[in-house]
Amino acid sequence: MQHKHGISPRMEHYSCMVTLLGRAGKLDDAYDIIxxxxxxxxxxxxxxxxxxxxxxxxxxLAEPENASNYVLLSNIYAYKKMWDGVNRLRDMMKTVGLKKEKGCSWIEIKNKVHMLLAGDSSNPMMAAITEKQ
Known part of the structure; x- marks a missing residue:
């Protein structure tokens, strides 16, 4: 990308590569890129x-750095039926006071970015954002 097209990779490019490699199961390669x-x-x-x-x-490789990652790691343990790990992570979250943040999304309308929080309908543009055409 850089040598052939003269484009310096940005965070978004690295994120795409990590996602693609991760989905392909090449987790060590994704971690190496990081x-x-x-x-x-x-x-x-x-x-x-x-x-x-x-x-x-x-x-x-599933090392948590924020509350969402603790929850994802807990889900990995649950999937593998490693209940001690699930309980340990949930206890750790309580001990350090971590709570999972609500999910959020962003949408751009007329060159203005609007943030949407899960379950929050207070955004004044909500009707326009959710309107179906």
Missing amino acids: NQMPFEPDGCIWGSLLGSCRVHGNVV
């Missing part, structure tokens, strides 16, 4: 890797 990035990985990158760890049942 470690070779020229900048610090963000929550999206780690979340993508953790989501792939859940799909492929890889408990070793």
Whole structure:
């Protein structure tokens, strides 16, 4: 990409590669890309890797860094019927006061970005955003 087209990879490009490799089950390759990035990985990158760890049942790479990752890791343990791990993670979350944030999405309408939180209908543009054509 950089050599052939002169485009420097951004975080979004790395995130796509991590997602693609993770979905293909190449979790070690995805982790290597994260470690070779020229900048610090963000929550999206780690979340993508953790989501792939859940799909492929890889408990070793699933290292939580935020509440969502604890929940995903807990789900991995549950899928593998590792109930001690599930209970340990949930206890850890309670101990350190972590709670999973509500899901959110962003949508751009007329060059303005609107954030939507799960279960929140207070956005003044909600009717326009959810309107079906």
